[in-house]
Amino acid sequence: MTINTLEKQGALNFQSRPVSETLCANKDCNLSILASRKNEIYAQQERRAYKIREAADLIGISVTSLRRAITRGLIKPSRAFRHVIIASEEIDRFLRSTSGTS
Template sequence: MNNTNNQTRIPALSERGTFTVAQLAQSLNLSTRSIYRLVKRDLLRPSRAVRKLIFTRWEVERFLEETSATITSSVI
C-alpha cells in the first residue's frame, strides 16, 4: 500500500483515527451527499458501532487505494 500518496492527497488523514460524514466530505473535497452515495454503492464502508456513520482511517485509505487504481486503469 502506498501511504505517502494517500497522505499527500489528504494531509489530515494521518492525524485522524476516524471521520464523521462531514469531516470525510471536507477532507475529500466532496459533498456529504456524495459520501452517502458512496456508502449506498458499497464503495465506502462505515463503522456502524454507533448511530452515526464513522469511517476509520484504514477504510478511507482502502477506498483511496481502490479508486486510484480504478482511475489509473481506466485512463491507460
C-alpha cells in the first residue's frame, strides 16, 4: 500500500494525532507510525476468511479441536491455497448449527 493510497483513505490525517506521533526524528519512527495506521485500517475491514489459528481463537477452541471438527465434516475449509482457510460464513454456520437453540 502506497502513501498516496493511505492519504486517500484518510489514514495519514496527522492533524488529529498527538504531536509525539506526527514528528519523529528518524525514518524508522515514521515507518512504524505508517505501519500501525495500516494495521488499524485492516482491523476496521471485515474479515472474510481466517487461518486455522485465527478461526480457533475466534470460536474459542483449540487448534486440535478445530482440526477434529474439520475431519468430522462439521466445518468445511477452503483448500484452494497453500494454507487452509475458513470462511467467516462457515464459522457462523457452524456456530448456529451447534448452538443448541433454533
